[in-house]
Amino acid sequence: MKLSQGVEWCLHAVVLLGQLPQGTVLPRTLMAQHHGLPDDYLAKYLKQLVRAGVLMASTGPRGGYRLARPAERITAWEVIEAIEGGQSFFHCQEIRQCGTGAARPAECTEPCAIHQMMHSAFLTWKDQLSQTTVADLVQQVPEHVRERNRQGLLNA
Template sequence: MKMSQGVEWMMHSTALIAQTPDGAAMPRRFLAEHYGLPEPYLAKHLKALVRAGVLTATPGPSGGFRLGRPAESITLLDIVEAIEGSSPPFACLEIRQQGTGALPPEACRRPCGMSTLVQRAHQAWQASLRETSVADLVKTTPNSVKRANKAKLAQLSAR
């Protein structure tokens, strides 16, 4: 499964937002600088997460982004679908009914084996992302990175 860079950006950004001190909002500019990302493109993805309820946005000089619900209840699938949409990655075009090897329609009443296997793989991929929360993602962050983030976030909340 290929995902856009926006998914990677938002997984990292959401995990960082999950580490903010209670009540603090994460400014878009801070995220852009922290990860070296173009702010306008980052803004587009942050808006998608707000629309999906993954994040909330507060406007103004002391505004920014917060988790829309507890980190334990935001799944990686929520993030992927907010950025990429929820359409399946494979659409069977029924090529087995085309060309010189075309099968009659009555031989194609069930999905082909290829379609079935790809759909099963997609469902397994979705299940894995659905079982992994932002809180799980934060837990996998190395302690040295968490400490560095904590120090940067403390400066942010002191502003």
């Protein structure tokens, strides 16, 4: 399974916003510069987070993005789902019904063991990401880095 680079960019963006005082608006250009990301591409992904209700956007000279809810109420899964969609990473092709060893359709009334295993793995993955909040991720950023980020971005 491979996630788009937009997922990583957006997770970093929401973690960065989560390090700032609640309600702080951060211009997209500052976020892009902070992480060395292309502004135009980041803009596309941030719009998806706004549509998903993860971020709020404001326009004008003091415009930018902020978390739509407290960091404790935004999950990593919400960010991933906003960018990649919520579908499973595995799509069964019913290979067991192909080739010289093909099973008859009547023998395939239930998902095969591989399909069941992959579905279970997806649910476990989704559950873990649904239990991890932006606040949890912010807490893993060393305090001195959080402070440096706050100072650098709030004084920019």
